[in-house]
Amino acid sequence: MSVIKRVMTLLRSSARELGESVVDANATSVYEQEILDAKRSIEQARGDLTGVMAKEMQAARRIEHLKAEIARYEGMAVEALNKSHESLAEEVAGQVGAMEQELAEQSRSHASYAAQVAKLKDLIKTAEARVRDHERELAMAKTTESVYRATRSISESLGSGGSRLVNARESLERIRQRHEDLADRMTAAEALDKELGHRALERKLADAGIGGEADRQRQVMARIRARQLALQGGKAAE
């Protein structure tokens, strides 16, 4: 079963309630121990593998050596026969026989070492895949557990503080409202700024004697004087 599928089963079976623990803490520590043990046995297998491979190589060398010796002794036996040393040839044949026996033994050992090497390599491969799977599963289970526990702490903490995880729509409305308030305040401030800025400028211009406002008094005075003058002129003409 895949790791994710197992976590799915875990979630379906036990985690629907926030209060419940997703992973049994005991099971987790047992699991962690299993991973440690598996890793240790992988290390052990690696050590064994090195030893067996060395023996396999030794056996292979011994086989080559024996084959060469057998060929050499057989050559010498032929030579003895040629020189009519029948009994010497027999003796050499006996020696070759013994060497053939050892060759057969060495060949069997070599085959068995080779088989062990293949087996150990397979064992390490599958054990490593299993450890990786276990570690991933454990990480997922622990993360799930931690997330659920965090959520529980958060709910409890917010609950005890008088507030709670508020309804989403309410939250959104409040945040929106706050943003609108801010936007309104900014618009208002901008308008006020503009207005104040406008008036301030008018006042500055007036103070400097520039613009309609500054001139008004002078214009009115001029009008009054002109009128007075006109009246005086009229009287003088009478």
Added chain:
Amino acid sequence: MKPLQEQLRGLDALIGEAMGGLDAHLQPIPGDVPVIQVSIEGREELPIFVTGSDSQLLCMCYLWAEDELLPGRRTELLETMLDLNPAVPLSAFGRIGERYVLFGALARDARVEDVATEVAVLSDNALDALDAMSEFLK
């Protein structure tokens, strides 16, 4: 592995920087798992929670609960969330128990600067998602 609070030292200032000077406030949540609550000015209703497990740091924002969904539109909402998942930058939708979340995951030894970026993006995404998907809510 550093304790979460130590790892997140200075996060509030960095979030403020990342969000144009908004105030961010950090508060540890008591419990058996390390959790830090991040409240961001103007978005106090949508706090971000940062929590650490052995293998990763999770930043989460709770969106809505199962009982807030409009009856009859749940499947549509779920499909929308699946469709959006690859598109939403850095954040993914999920569910914890009865609560839907938007979350981002970081390596357990992530730098506080990266956590700040994550929190800022997550907060924007969460607000955006809530706004966009409020049509599915009661």
